[in-house]
Amino acid sequence: MRTRTILYTGKGGVGKTSVAACTGRACASSGLRTLVISTDPAHSLSESLCEEVGGTPTRVSPRLWGQEVDAQAELERHWSGVQQWLGELLIDCAPTGETLRLLSFPDVARWWIQKVFPLERQILAAARPIAASVLDIPLPGHAVFADIHRLSENMIAMNEILRDHELCTVRLVMNPDKMVIGEAMRTFTYLNLYGYLADAVVVNRVFPAEVGDYFAAWRTLQEEHLELVRSAFAPVPVLCAPYFEQEVVGGEMLDRLATALFAQHNPAAVLHDAPVQKIEMLDGGARLRLELPFSRKSEISLKQRGLELIVGVDGQRRTIALPTALAALRATQASFEDGALEVSFDAR
Template sequence: MRTVLVTGPGGAGRTTVAAATALATARSGGRTLLLSADPLDTLLGTPPGPGPADPAWIRDGLWAARVDSGDHFRTELLALQERVTPALDLLGARPLREEELTELPGSGQFALLHALRRAAEGDWDVLVVDLPPPREALATLALPEQLRRYLRRLLPRERQAARALRPMMAQLAGVPMPAQWLYDMAAHRDAELAAVQSVIEDRGTTLRLVAEPGPAGEEALRLARAGAALYGLAVDPLVPNRLLPQDSADPWLATLAAQQRKSLDAWRGTGTHPADALRPVTHLGRDPHGPDDLALLDTAAGGLAVDPDGPAGTGPREEPGRVEDRLAEDGLLVWCLPLPGVAKSELTLVRRDDELVLTVGPFRRIVPLPSVLRRCTVAGAALTDGLLRVRFTPDPALWPRSN
């Protein structure tokens, strides 16, 4: 299955492009599901289904479902409350009722990940997901890996005592041992997070960036590409949206069109967005209404459809951890990570025990070092031509010695 995650700066038309991508893919023969937390009634002409388990059929092999963060929050909180009811009863707490629950900030991220996991379990050729703006979208996609790390640190499985030994362990330690249900719940959550993480990291999953050409979108795109590289996400061809006609006789429109053309030329000239990796979408002169308008956007773009069997992304996905062996040359091992468009001033790198803590602007990732590098010391780092190279020297105290 191919999964296309669509994001872009606020107001760039990412939801419209996501819908047009899904419809074009369905019309080309791929059984397609569109997921979005935004209203889709106007774009699709039909209300979406209440969730990925019950999507609404639109037309031409296209189904659509809504990500309902409020419903997901209430369901999860009530399930947790039921789980800890004995403890709440001991405290004399009054249980919360569904009608009094109001979702909290951040619940939308978990609802989106839950919907992504459920949708991936379906029989789809292509899954198109309408994400929030890039900064929030990338933070959401990074959550499964981060939360699984927290669970391993706070509730390590190997430290849980057998049920028969728990009273004795509590007496010896002088403090109550964590209840078994806590470990069971952590294991359950870890399995759920692992499932959605596997979807995000799958070779068939790509990020499709949408932006309206102009100065406002350039910085957002640069950071989005840097964040995608940091988290190991492959990137689809860029979609410049709402392009104005270049031959307008109106001076005002002609000026705006010239500004857009300048931005497109700059994107092509940087090498980050090569000419064949652009899928421009022409402005219809109105807000799109219904599938027929979405089909016009696909025609104007020269093809937004996703090939379920085609290559995923504009280049090979490179995960953090590729190591160059240069021991024979200068006694170094080099750890490499592509970071296109990142400036040295916004990059920080810290080694913490057997991990590297990488920060790029607003994004952070903690990467476990390969076993061979855990027995080395950091000798230096350099960011050149969009590639971060961290140099390691074998630690004589830990490295095997030859006789």
């Protein structure tokens, strides 16, 4: 049995950890061996579960484990060559931004492995005498390149797992606030650009009907925003959870959250499986279709380089490796309608 993977991402403070933890408890209760991993630098998984979890999988309850990844510890364990060369490494992480950097990195890594690493020794041999005369620090040695090469290969392997739409999906978590929804829409566009499948949208902390007069105006505004979410992300399922009367921590409250979110769904299932990218072979040519929801035509750029198609959207870029069947074809026409980019390829 292959492992089902669900990634929850979204703006900081929207409740990603609570949603991930409640999903984990629901999956474990259904009989699945489940691991909930937090990669957020500001960990709160232990507080959410009311159980202390560490840097390795920690048993929380029957069939449920938790883990809070310590980025510094992983750096020290796997990057010894880089450590010896660098004096200090600063990493600034943001929840959605860090996810996008992580998901876009494998395309960059492939370029390094194909173009730079094969020439590593020649580059260092040619540059070292010049650098020694003008720099106060030595050039990176082979150990540094070995660490980066190993990281790149691991990221590419991870990328192949995350792009398996039968087993891995991304779920966007948001609150029904205008700014948060705007960021989620941009993230949804970039997920499609990089070839990842978003199978659900989670709207957390929705004021219930009995909220009272004090929050009545706010609830009305939330209802308007919810209509925007449902229409904008359709046909992706939108799962809603109320703003509870108390903080969502501990097993009982997490189970209430899971009941609200998954009343009509299996939390472990792939809830939406429409492909985000499709290549169709035609007589004498081919056509590529790439879903880019919420994009504008003016934001999109295209460039073909051999069997690579470079697609840019508002500063984000992805290099799509084209199949060898397109080797004799070149991109001749592109159109963007109804949130989808279509590129036509014809004989050179």
